[in-house]
Amino acid sequence: MTTMTDTSLREFKMPDVGEGLTEAEILKWYVQPGDTVTDGQIVCEVETAKAAVELPIPYDGVVRALHFPEGATVDVGTSIIAVDVGGGAVPVEETPPAKEEPQPQPKPEPAAKKPEGRKPVLVGYGVAESSTKRRPRKGVPAAAPPPEETLYGASVLQSIQGELNGHGGGAQPRPLAKPPVRKLAKDLGVDLATITPSGPDGIITREDVHAAVAPPKAPEPVVEAPAAPAVSYEAEGARETRIPVKGVRKATAAAMVGSAFTAPHVTEFVTVDVTRTMKLVEELKQDKELAGLRVNPLLLIAKALLVAIKRNPEINASWDEAAQEIVVKHYVNLGIAAATPRGLIVPNIKDAHAKTLPQLAESLGELVSTAKEGRTSPAAMQGGTVTITNVGVFGIDTGTPILNPGESAILAVGAIRLQPWVHKGKVKPRQVTTLALSFDHRLVDGELGSKALADVAAILEQPKRLITWG
Numbered sequence: 001m002t003t004m005t006d007t008s009l010r011e012f013k014m015p016d017v018g019e020g021l022t023e024a025e026i027l028k029w030y031v032q033p034g035d036t037v038t039d040g041q042i043v044c045e046v047e048t049a050k051a052a053v054e055l056p057i058p059y060d061g062v063v064r065a066l067h068f069p070e071g072a073t074v075d076v077g078t079s080i081i082a083v084d085v086g087g088g089a090v091p092v093e094e095t096p097p098a099k100e101e102p103q104p105q106p107k108p109e110p111a112a113k114k115p116e117g118r119k120p121v122l123v124g125y126g127v128a129e130s131s132t133k134r135r136p137r138k139g140v141p142a143a144a145p146p147p148e149e150t151l152y153g154a155s156v157l158q159s160i161q162g163e164l165n166g167h168g169g170g171a172q173p174r175p176l177a178k179p180p181v182r183k184l185a186k187d188l189g190v191d192l193a194t195i196t197p198s199g200p201d202g203i204i205t206r207e208d209v210h211a212a213v214a215p216p217k218a219p220e221p222v223v224e225a226p227a228a229p230a231v232s233y234e235a236e237g238a239r240e241t242r243i244p245v246k247g248v249r250k251a252t253a254a255a256m257v258g259s260a261f262t263a264p265h266v267t268e269f270v271t272v273d274v275t276r277t278m279k280l281v282e283e284l285k286q287d288k289e290l291a292g293l294r295v296n297p298l299l300l301i302a303k304a305l306l307v308a309i310k311r312n313p314e315i316n317a318s319w320d321e322a323a324q325e326i327v328v329k330h331y332v333n334l335g336i337a338a339a340t341p342r343g344l345i346v347p348n349i350k351d352a353h354a355k356t357l358p359q360l361a362e363s364l365g366e367l368v369s370t371a372k373e374g375r376t377s378p379a380a381m382q383g384g385t386v387t388i389t390n391v392g393v394f395g396i397d398t399g400t401p402i403l404n405p406g407e408s409a410i411l412a413v414g415a416i417r418l419q420p421w422v423h424k425g426k427v428k429p430r431q432v433t434t435l436a437l438s439f440d441h442r443l444v445d446g447e448l449g450s451k452a453l454a455d456v457a458a459i460l461e462q463p464k465r466l467i468t469w470g
Contacts, residue, residue, distance in 0.1 A: 008061075008084050008085050009082055009083070009085075010061065010082070010084075011081075012043075012057055012058070012081045012083060013076075013077050013079050014076050014080050015055070015076065016076045016178075023048075023073055024046040024047060024076070025046060025048075025071065025074075026045075026046050026071065026072050026073075026080065027044075027045045027047050027052060028044060028070055029044050029066055029070060030042055030045070031063050031081075033063050033064060033065055033066065034063060036061075036063075037063060037083060039056075039057070039060050040057070040058075041056060041057055042055065042056050042183070043057045044080070047342065048378060051345065051374075051377060051380075052342065052374050052375075053180055053377065053378065054183065056179050056182060056186075057081070057083060058179065060085060061083040061085035062083065062084045063082070063084075064083060064084050065081070066080070067079055067080050067082070068080055073246070175193055175197070176203045176204060177197075178203070181205065181206050184206055185204075188209060188210075194212065195209065195212050196208070206377065206379045206380075207350065258405055259404070259405045262405075263403050263441075263442065264442060265400070265439075265440070265441070266438065266446070267400040267401070267436055267437065267438040267439075268437050268450060269398060269434060269437075271432060271435075272457040272460055272461050273421055273423065273430045274432065274433050274461065275423075275430045275431045276461065276462060277297065277463045278297065278431050280300065280463045281295060281297055281300060284357075290361055293361040293362055294365035294368070297413075297416060298364065298388070299357070299361050300460070300466075301388065301390075301411075301456075302334060302336075302360060303360060303466060303470075304455075304456045304460055304463075304466065305334070305386070305388060305411055306334065306352060306353050307459055307465070307469050308456045309332055309353070309386065310353065310469075311451075311452075311455055312448060313328060313330075314328055314443075314448055315408060315409050315448055315452045316328065316332055316385050316408070317329060317408045317443050317444075318385070318406050319408070319440060319443050331351055331385070332351070332352050332353040333351070333352065333384045333386075334348055334386060334387075334388070335385075335386065335387035335404055336348070336349070336367055336387070336388055336389075337388070337390070337410075338367075338368065338372075338376075340371055340372070340374060340376075345371060345376055345381060346381060346387055347367050347370070347371060347376045347380040347381050348380065348384035348385075349364070349367060367380070384404055384406070384407055385408075386409050386410070387404045387407060387409075387410040387411070388412075389401050389410060389411070389412050389413070390413045391413065391414060391415075392413050392415035392433065393415075395415050397415055398412060398436045399414075400412075400436060400438060401436065401438045402438065403438060403440060407440075408440045408443055408444055409438065409449070410437070410439075411435060411453075412437075413433065414433050414435070414436070415433065416432070416433045417432060418430070418432075419431075419432045433460075435453060435460075437452065437453040437456075
């Protein structure tokens with residue numbers, strides 16, 4: 001008779017895909033028990049408090065078990081799927097002593113078997129960490145446990161780190177990178193072994209992958225499973241519906257409450273004639289340098305804000321409560337508020353201040369399309385310094401936006417409407433919008449906030465100032 005051995009079983013744990021997040025909800029499984037998986041294959045989609053992320057499996061094998069159903073919330077570090085890297089269960093003899101007695105050196109055998117804790121199989125002694133050619137029958141003295149046992153033994157930290165970097169069971173050392181970064185590199189055709197890591201402990205970051213691509217390009221689009229519908233508790237004929245608050249919406253709610261009751265908000269408004277800016281947008285759409293790129297009023301509004309920050313750098317800052325210091329940023333990570341089916345997110349364009357107009361247009365297009373597809377990564381929502389929220393797309397004239405936590409200013413852009421306006425001494429129909437700038441009054445006083453907002457308005461009224469001031 002034979003039985004099955006689990007010596008080649010790998011448990012893939014929920015990684016920290018959001019830089020410090022403690023849990024994630026499993027939205028969808030793409031595999032089932034019995035399916036064959038390969039290194040880098042997407043096995044499930046999870047939603048953290050910041051975004052929906054697809055998780056690739058870091059080894060080849062056969063799925064043995066899914067430990068949680070769709071919709072379950074799982075703590076980081078908890079095993080979610082079991083994979084047999086040996087290609088399936090291995091039959092073994094239930095009477096192994098009969099196989100061991102003919103061996104010329106029977107005494108070393110128990111010493112070798114005891115620390116390893118493996119059963120003899122038909123071929124060798126099971127799958128070892130480094131190679132299937134390892135044979136403990138050669139009388140080798142007992143040694144320290146192999147990496148496989150370390151992975152499942154006391155060193156939990158090593159286990160989690162190995163799986164986060166996608167090399168939990170491989171003998172060949174692989175570059176350190178979290179699963180989303182490894183997936184990004186695969187999509188872009190980048191060999192991680194050729195990248196010099198800039199992250200802590202030698203971990204390759206998304207920025208490292210993007211920097212290795214010339215020219216930069218967005219990851220190839222991936223078909224996304226439909227967003228998991230919100231669970232509601234509604235009895236027939238009920239007058240109320242209760243919707244669980246979790247994921248992105250839960251994180252947004254907590255962030256907004258924290259921001260509103262931590263940073264003293266001040267909001268200022270200005271109404272401006274943007275007719276010339278709208279004409280420039282139409283001209284830029286015909287420019288060969290911008291062919292194929294997203295050119296719209298938001299592009300020039302973003303550029304106007306970047307120029308205003310350059311002229312008023314103190315508005316691009318943050319408040320360090322612990323050190324009681326104002327931290328002025330010499331870079332601009334420009335956030336763009338985006339409404340998605342899962343809630344409000346604010347991805348940002350890294351180092352937007354250093355980008356040309358075509359580069360800014362490309363980044364904006366990638367940011368918006370990625371957000372709409374639900375593919376925004378947690379890293380893309382980290383480190384923002386100032387934000388734009390375009391409420392005008394909903395036909396709203398203006399609002400009083402709440403600061404994104406850790407930032408000092410947010411610009412709201414209202415709808416652009418054809419209105420009667422005094423132009424060169426005569427009332428004429430002009431394209432007009434209202435801008436609203438909210439800022440943290442702890443570090444931005446009324447004069448600074450007013451100057452920054454006035455500069456944005458002046459540029460949109462006379463876009464040639466992008467050249468003279470930029």
